[in-house]
Amino acid sequence: MATVTTISDVVCPYCGCLCDDIEVIVEEGKIVGTRNACILGKRRFLDSQDPTRIKKPMIRVDGGLKEVSLEEAVQKAAEVLVKAERPLLYGWSMTECGAHQAGVALAEELGGIIDNTTSVCHGPSVLALQEVGISTCTLGEVKNRANLIVYWGCNPLQAHPRHLSRYTVYPSGFFREQGRRDRTLIVVDVRKTDTAKLADHFVQVEPGGDYELVSALRLAVNGQKVKSEKVAGVPREEIEQIAGLMWSCQFGALFFGLGVTMSDGKNRNIDNVLSLVRDLNAHTKFVIFAMRGHYNVGGFDEVLSWETGFPFAVDFGRGFPRYNPGETTSNDLLMRGEVDAALIVASDPTAHFPRKAVEHLAQIPIITIEPFHSLTSELASVVIPPAIAGIETSGTAYRMDHVPIRLREVVEPPAGCLPDRQIVQMILERVRALKRKGEE
């Protein structure tokens, strides 16, 4: 009979919730099911064994990809990177912190630019919190204390499906024994999303109106009169009611998503939301979080910060780390046609960057370290398949509240597939060897 084992307390390597209560059912070295995971997490575990998985390194020869040994692929990758004047090392958000550390060392050795998906995601949020600061705590504290939850410009039911049930609205907490009944939920969005349908108060803001609405709320919270009858499509009475709920709660938690970060005003919207929370702390306890998407996007920001002093978009081109969003960020570099080679790890910029940036990506040699065929691997010169972090190799990842959590290994990777950190380390060693040879 086949041996079936259930591995408990597994951490889900999908979204920024990093749910750590997953049970993975393994039969003869294969994942056959999960318990407690949402549909996204469940697919992440099951699809890791999809038959379309890349199992052998490949390099492009005469337009097609040809299987080669890992050593050959690493050699080719190192040659491409050493030859480049402005190599970009991008991605990183779907792998563990050990790979990030190796990536920073490689970027420094190459004098290249290292950047992650924060750059095209919550980058403006990071700029804002560097200016304003952030009042925050762990998600465990939210679960145990918060009696007012605000989701603004995010739809966790589609993007972070267990966020409400594990951390915010539904769970019973130390001071909130009755769970949902002890909490009020406010949702601010331009659409009546699935999350909004669960809200006690849904505030429908006009697209691009977040800055105005936050400003009106700040007026009301600070005891000033809102003079306009409507602000960003929201009636004055509703603004005053929401401000009253925020003011009078015992412990409030505001979660904002890309609806605020990417709309007109970008980092200035977040400046204002962070400032609203700061204002509220003059009266009550209020905390704020960005709804981080990829499971370890926050981890990269942490690693890069402690290695270089900056959270993303770091340029080593002048021999020291330099950070200037708008200049050293990946999309801007690609739009200017400045990058002449790219190493893409655990990400697919071809699927997620604007058309013009992709047009430049297609012109330059690309190396991908990625377990599946992606739109970027379609353009790549070198493709190296790794072991998947959090499923086939352990490592550390940071939850959206900056709590580091140890990922577990539940099954063996396909033969010959090494962790991302080892592959990056091998490329680094080859780069050093090639540079030494060049100097001789």
Next chain:
Amino acid sequence: MEFTLITGRTIAQGIAREVRKTEADFVKAAAVCELDPQDLAKLGVAEGTPVRVSSEHGSVVVYVAASTQAPHLGIAFMPVGPWANQVISPDTDGTGTPSYKCVKCKVDPAAGEKIYDAVALISKALKAK
């Protein structure tokens, strides 16, 4: 008809994003433009038929769908992915982040026009260059 385009994550896009980006599942999940049912009626097209979404940054043909996240009159929603990326604004306003939301666009019926899969779409965009 004129709309404000916003893009975002959906469950279907979230499932297809990891493994099946080069396959048909991704087309179903992300080559979609969701309109408020009232706007869809005004546009006069049936759900599941092709529409052309165009902005000053480009244009793309996708399936139209009645939104399950309505009401949102005047807003067109597309899941994040290569189809939306043909029309969103690449301007980062000095922040590094393109404008994936709040982009003025037009949505027009495009009966008979082809909806490309992700690989064909990228190749087509690159060839057009």
